[in-house]
Amino acid sequence: MMELMTIGPRSPWTIFDELESLQADMNRLLSTPEAPRQTRAVYPPLNAWSAPDGLIIDAELPGVEPSDVEISVDGDELELRGKVTTHEPAENEVVLRRERPSGEFQRTLQLPFRANTDAVKATFKNGILRVAVPRSEEEKPRKIAIESA
Amino acid sequence: MSENKAIQKESRQTPEHEPVYVPRVDIRETPDHFEVVVDMPGVDEKSVEATVHNRVLTIEGWSCPDRPDEYEALGQEFGCGRYRRDFTLPDSIASEHIQARVKHGVLAVTIPKKEEVKARKILVTG
Numbered sequence: 001m002m003e004l005m006t007i008g009p010r011s012p013w014t015i016f017d018e019l020e021s022l023q024a025d026m027n028r029l030l031s032t033p034e035a036p037r038q039t040r041a042v043y044p045p046l047n048a049w050s051a052p053d054g055l056i057i058d059a060e061l062p063g064v065e066p067s068d069v070e071i072s073v074d075g076d077e078l079e080l081r082g083k084v085t086t087h088e089p090a091e092n093e094v095v096l097r098r099e100r101p102s103g104e105f106q107r108t109l110q111l112p113f114r115a116n117t118d119a120v121k122a123t124f125k126n127g128i129l130r131v132a133v134p135r136s137e138e139e140k141p142r143k144i145a146i147e148s149a
Numbered sequence: 150m151s152e153n154k155a156i157q158k159e160s161r162q163t164p165e166h167e168p169v170y171v172p173r174v175d176i177r178e179t180p181d182h183f184e185v186v187v188d189m190p191g192v193d194e195k196s197v198e199a200t201v202h203n204r205v206l207t208i209e210g211w212s213c214p215d216r217p218d219e220y221e222a223l224g225q226e227f228g229c230g231r232y233r234r235d236f237t238l239p240d241s242i243a244s245e246h247i248q249a250r251v252k253h254g255v256l257a258v259t260i261p262k263k264e265e266v267k268a269r270k271i272l273v274t275g
Binding site: 042048049051056058060061062065087092093094095096097098099127 | 173174177186190220222224254
């Protein structure tokens, strides 16, 4: 008898800790004109998109120079690292308000698959970083035909 | 892209369902101008507006993450929405010379002071 077996994407999985995500949503919802949205515990905020071939990760990084961001993928771990540089006040300047974050950031994501590290691509547009992480060839879903004896 | 535009248009018509974010801001003052710097990730020159009316500077922008074709949302920490924040300006500014530019999702507004209030160095002669 012929049978088809699928070695496919693993079970559904959550990329972010749900509590962190909820906290971020709450901060946004609760922000009012009097109280600017609070500094979130996690930086940068991310969106993740999934397809059989891989993932796309978007990160909000306003004002960050593309050259100040480092993306590394090791097996099934993706790391974003970089720095947010804000204007250093000159001698004749007075800082009236400073809410924008500055400094170094680092965030690591556990991927649901081993990535094809050579094919990871990143683009930067209007302060949003987009990283496309393809699944490694060996882990792509494939159908295996079982021959009859 | 066209789908995205359709979403934007629809959302703009129903502002009551649209989240409004208060963007983070830095403000600096120099002897001859104020500089207002606003984090608005996702906006470009077409989706951001700065207006001055009765000495109130209003900054507004719109951003919606571009969903890649044939991908499903897996986790979302930021979404579609409108940025808005108002600033009351002092009397001493020259509102007709305000300049704004946007780069990497950050809006920078330069608000010059009126000539007569700019600090001047006075040459002292002997």
